Amino acid sequence: MKKTILLFVAATLLFVQGVKASDRIVMEGSTTVLPIAQKTAEVYMDGNPQAQISVRGGGSSVGITSLIDGTCDIADASRSIKDTELEKAASRGVSPKAHVVAMDGIVLIVNPSNTVNGLTKQQAKDIFTGKVSNWSEVGGRNEKIVSISRDSSSGTFEAFGALVLGGAKVRPDALLQASNQAVVSIVSQTPGAIGYVGLGYVTGAVKSLEFEGVKASKETVLTGKYKVGRPLFMYTNGDPKGATKNFIDFVKSAEGQKIAEQEGFVGLK
């Protein structure tokens, strides 16, 4: 009986090893980076049939944790790695290396029926921290503001909180949503709603607002004129090697950057 178990365990280990040893890239992390990761992986695999890239979402922290645990080769992140994570990585002998793969602008969106066209930083902050609760206070109709935020641990929230709210707390009655799509979907259905999403997620169903008089676009984000922008990262363990290196190079290449643009982000080239 014991022998059977040993044999079984050995076979399982061999199988796992076998999969790991092949030419596969596992990529995991931020849902914001996901569209770029997915599309570039698809195009890359079309050009390199031997490559096998699996792409998963889950969130920036999930990706970085997996990288530290050694269960993925590339961690997608919409924020830079935190000191606590770096310490953890160091203790496991992992040295995360950042690759900026695109820029993202965070856009304030409202329902198309809303008459407001733009907000100042102060107005946006007042709305999301709870000082202002009616659209008439910022030049709109007499209508209750329904503020939609991302979950307090998402990368998009973190960037928005740092860049717009200056670290102040989001009003407790804000609706916290788990994904960019969910925010777009609620805002498009709710007349009084305001939310914020990555530039790549803005659709015709919602109206994007100017921020400090500047409309979010690829140019304004890249030049820094639009103030709510951030870099998007792919992290590898040390300098990438082999298949991972080829893929990262591809993402950074003109072709890869064009894909990022097509997905609604801002290419670096």
Place this chain on the structure above:
Amino acid sequence: MQEKPCRVLYNHPGKTMKEKIIRWVFTVLAFASLVFLLGIVIVLFKEGLPIFKIVSPLNFLFGKSWYPTYSPAEFGILPLILSSFLVTLGALIVCMPLGVGSALYLNELAGNRQKAILKPVIELLASIPSVVYGFFGVVVVTPYLQKTFNLPVGMCALNASLILGIMATPTVCSIAEDALNYVPHSFREASFAVGANRWQTLTQVVIPAAGSGISTAIILGMSRAIGETMTVLMVAGGSSAMPRSFFDPVRPMTAAIAAEMGEAPMGSDHYHALFAIALILFIITFIFNVVAEIISRRFRIKLGLSG
């Protein structure tokens, strides 16, 4: 009581090796769930308890602000607990009449043909994935509630309650129906014999006799509702303010865990706090299940169906 002769049969001394192996395999399988449960409980305690070094259990349970990612962070889960209870209460109001009512109809009134259609249909409700219920809530119920009640936003506790109530209905219905089935036929016959009509028999004999079984059904339905995650994540709104009414967007415990776990850095206070929420949720559903078990045992004893 029929087990015993069987066991003697399989336990006869001249067991072959094959029988021994098979017996061993099934023993392992049977104990596997115990191992899983134990593993889950250990992980919950191990990952959840560290948060109480940061915040006292009392402040954790009764704190009114949930700001887990700020510094200083606030870990008060009272709004999350209240949200969970609010949507569960709402679900109860929906699933109790629906579930018990359909059980009564199926058991007492429906003819064989109706039963043949209705039972599988109700059971089918249980097999619909919760994300599909969520979609239904987002696409149909949300705009409907928004228009009907002129709400600023249609994602609210009421929305989640309605959908959870429908989701819990099959659980309540099938367990309640079993309970009604267990009521011995002689009870009904005795009632009819003393001249009671069908309604009197139903309300004064059958329902009281099946009462604790029906209570079990309702409690298990509640247990189902409070643990449901995907649907509440999609339709409850997700606001962590203290809920004041059924029309407020709310953030039940399960939704908070599901939405935040992916982005909470492993080993952080936030991470431990989410595990502590899971621990509390586990304790709540555990209590529900124990109560249900006690009531149902009492029910079986009452009807003389073994202890």
